[in-house]
Amino acid sequence: MNREIRRVSLVVTAMFIALLVASSTIQFAAAGKLRADPRNSRTFYDSFDRDRGPIIAAGGTIVAQSKKSDDDYSYQRVYANGQLYAPVTGYVTVVGPPSGLELIENEVLEGTADSLFWTRVQDVFTGKKPTGGAVELTIDPAIQQAAWDALGEVQGSAVVLDAKTGEILAMVSKPSLDPNSLAVHDPKAVQATYTALEKDPTGPLHNRAIGGDLYAPGSTFKLITAAAALESGDYSADSQLEAPQALELPNSTRKLTNFADSSCAAAGVMTLAEAMTVSCNTAFGWLGMKLGANVIANQAERFGFGQDLSIPLYVSPSTFPKAMDRAQTAMAAIGQFDDRVTPLQMAMVVGAIANGGREMRPHLVRSERAADLSVVREVRAEELAQPISRATAATLKDMMIEVAETGTAKRAQVQGVTVGAKTGTAETMEGQAPDVWTVAFGESQGRTVAVAVVVEDGGALGRSGSGGAVAAPMAAAILGAVFE
């Protein structure tokens, strides 16, 4: 029998080896994948038991931080002025992965990022409990607040960029949400809040500045059409454009008309600069057909349309439609048809114009810091692209200043600041209130700032709303706060 018992012993050993192999696979080889599974609530619980680092706005204002808590978890995430910063910070929750910068900068905030390696080594030797690092934002609390206040109760978004560095000084999306309501430790409450937010027709979960459904740019797109014309070398600010009362669209019964059916020029012709000042649809429609869809599309692409961008939040690419006939090209050239943009993209366009043709890489994070706030990674200003020549930039800049001084964007003016602007009133659907825009730059004391403001459904004015009437004063208020 002993021979058989030894064989049984071998079988038993084999069974144990199977268990050892399976355990090693689960706990070592496949552990990373299992930990990353979105259903693995332990990973989120862990993050709630960590002293997660703070998110700090420029100047030291703490926007998000973890405070000791004595319930199920060791720490409670607290968002100071949560609604104001929600599009930037995102939130952490016990029911799923975090969002916004809380997700993107998770490793820094948890203290597990590679950049914090030496800090962790030090913690091991000093016996200190590891704590998360801090993330410093480029957001200026005063400007962020001003942008928030300027928008008031409307649905829409505002983005403020430092044109020379690409730093995002403000990024507001309305309506917003209170991250504190999602950071509570009761999973049922979180789920209920989230479901309500998801079902809310005003879409508070969308960060309208960089994502969501995007917007039709309306006449603000004329800046890009004009840039394409100037870059082509065939046009200058003084080039004569045909500007009929109504532009016949080829192969179409529709005619392109101007705002309120007005005529831009009694003579039926006007210069490019004049057309910009009064935002003449027929002139730009004509110009668009002359240039052709490809030329405009190329210019839009050089500004960043159709390209992935992370700031480090993911930015939905703005789009200029492809494969259009001439009628559609004319519409697209004035920012109608299927053009879709983010407010950030339009702020980048204005920033490039105001910054001598150099488009700076927009970013939200100024630095990543260890728990003791020593800097472990600093984000430097970096050129993203040079979409237009210095000369084109100067020409467009003058045109925009003219728009703000005498044209449609007079209400974007700010005392003591050189302001250039362009308005837009984008028809979304027949019979519906338009989405209204103002993009602008302000320049004073060596500082150049680009702003994009979009207000949905005409804002307070509804169907009679226009970019100049609704959005331009908001841009002015924001620029006023910047240069205060």
Added chain:
Amino acid sequence: MATVLPGGARPGRWAELLLLILALGMSFFAYAQVALAVTGRLPAQMSVQCGGFTVLVLVVHLILRWRAPYADPVILPVAVLLNGIGLAMIYRLSLRYEERGVDPGSSIASKQLIWTVLGLVAAAVTVTWLRDHRSLRRFTYTALILGLVGLVAPLAPLIGTSINGSRIWIHVGPLSFQPAEVSKIALAVFFAGYLVTRRDAMALAGPRVLGLQLPRLRDMGPIMAAWVISVGLLVFERDLGTSLLIFGLFVVMIYVATNRPSWIMIGLILFSGGVVVAYRLFTHVQNRFAIWLTPFDQSLYEAQGGSGQLVQGLFGLANGGLFGTGLGRGRPDITPLAYSDFIFASIGEELGLTGVVAILLVYLVLVERGLRTAIGTRDGFGKLLATGLAFTLAFQLFVVVGGVTRVIPLTGLVTPFLAYGGSALLANWIVVALLLRISDGARRPPPATSEIDIGPVLQAEAARAASSSSAARPHGAATPASGGPLTERAGDQIATEAVRRP
């Protein structure tokens, strides 16, 4: 079976004491660590509890010195260590359940402690009362009846209850019990007693098919009976685990008894047949297979009684990683039944792969010590019983841990010594007591009769006889009435001694 020498004259009791101190120390350290990590201070009654536990374990140790001085010195410390780690883990979970205010609450730790005490007492009583394991052979058929009653009891209308879809519990007043745990011991005794008598007949050759020597058809009766019992368990009690255990136990014991691999083939065929039929007929079996194969499927994960538990257990193990979160610092309570069926996942989460490997190896030591005892034992009944009991421990562990780690489909069985469960703890301590008892016989130096001087020729004769004895010598079967064990033992000893001396 005479190729192994008796374990030598050293009883090894001091080694046992040293190992016991280590095992107790590790258990207390784990206990303290849990309390410090969760509550920040040592438990109020720690000194009383640890002191009491130590005294009890030492009493068992002293009883071994008194009644079984040659018992294997490793078995008891290993069992104490596993029981101690299990207690620490259950205490850790009880703190968490209490904190969250969810079932089963904080009472599981104290209940398990009481059962541990009862288990140790049962072990002490078994070792004291049972002077020679061979006397169990007299109860072969009593054991069969006891075993069957235990298996069938949960089906009885008044006392039997169904928990989590399996009807494996009996309730009498406030007490609940899983009788199958005791059945497995009784059936091991029965199988050993029955097979040692019938082994020669069952080993006789039958038809030869595809090069495999099959047994005679009329000898197929017992294995068919075991198979029917297993299938019955599966069908009527939905107890996949015990079904597998009983059948596996029988197949291994019949193989060891008869030295015929064909029994294993027959067993596997019957088993596969049973599985196929069960899979076709029962949705809960299909469900178990689906959970095993595709646990991450979203709809299966969300389903009631779906793969959620298994997946959460896997997440726990993964989050434990190589070194674990540390005792008291993980989240094992997320997994349903983390204190019983999924205690292995809980341990893996907090002690990591390192702890898991250590615990598996400790189990392996326990099982291999049991099998070593079987090899060293001189009587066929003891060999079969020790093999059966040791294999039970190994197989039970394999079925549970294999289920948790997706080696095999998940079935409900108790992780021996670690998991919460009074009946199982009591039963496993009796298993350990029986192994200790058998090992005492196996390691005890032969009595003075072996000193008889036999000439070299006779020695060679005896050695030859001994080496061929296991299959050919008529054991109890031939001389059932004449107190078989005694004659057998004398023969064995001479043979063994004869080999030892050259």
